Amino acid sequence: MTEQLMVKQERAARTRDTLIRSAAEIFDREGFAVASLTAITTHAGVSNGALHHHFVSKAALTDAVEGAALARLMAVTEAVLPLGASRMQVLVDVTHRLAEALRGDVVLRAGFELNREASRPPHADLCEWWRRWVEETLKQVEAEDELGPGVVAADVVNAVVAATVGFEVLGARDAEWLSASTVSRFWRLLLPTVVPARLLANLDPDGPRLP
The missing domain is CATH 1.10.10.60 (Homeodomain-like)
Structure with a gap:
């Protein structure tokens, strides 16, 4: 060449x-x-x-x-698990990284916005890809016995996806919905209801610990 x-x-x-x-x-x-x-x-x-x-x-x-936005979303979720870190902490940290990326990356924001465009089917379904990633991570959380008694992983998936996608939608009008403090408050509310008390003290709702 x-x-x-x-x-x-x-x-x-x-x-x-x-x-x-x-x-x-x-x-x-x-x-x-x-x-x-x-x-x-x-x-x-x-x-x-x-x-x-x-x-x-x-x-x-x-x-x-949309394809470029999906690549950016995949990069957000490509977290290297630190030695000894729990999968639940990874989930917390990645939601923080997603909110940060949405605040600063117009291509990622546009990809989510285009997915909601009723006049055309999505070329790359970011919301569905994100849901599958959260679902797979919660399966690992469950396998590592990081969910409290009686907590159903699918219910946690629904809560996390609904909240994070909702923050993205609301953040289009008010950036505060994508702030680190908003994500932290969500996890402070959710973690005590889904994580065993013995593990709660080791989890940081403020994340991120990931590189």
């Missing part, structure tokens, strides 16, 4: 990433329905021809935004 070709490919990749981010910013600010390709290209500082070189339609660009 020649140096000239490598430079051309790198430039194309940067343009594609710029268009995805610009689309996310326009979707986040104006909403999917009214966002135009012209507004996106103007915001990105590229021509319509450059956009159509990478994306044949608004639908294709929207799918790319």
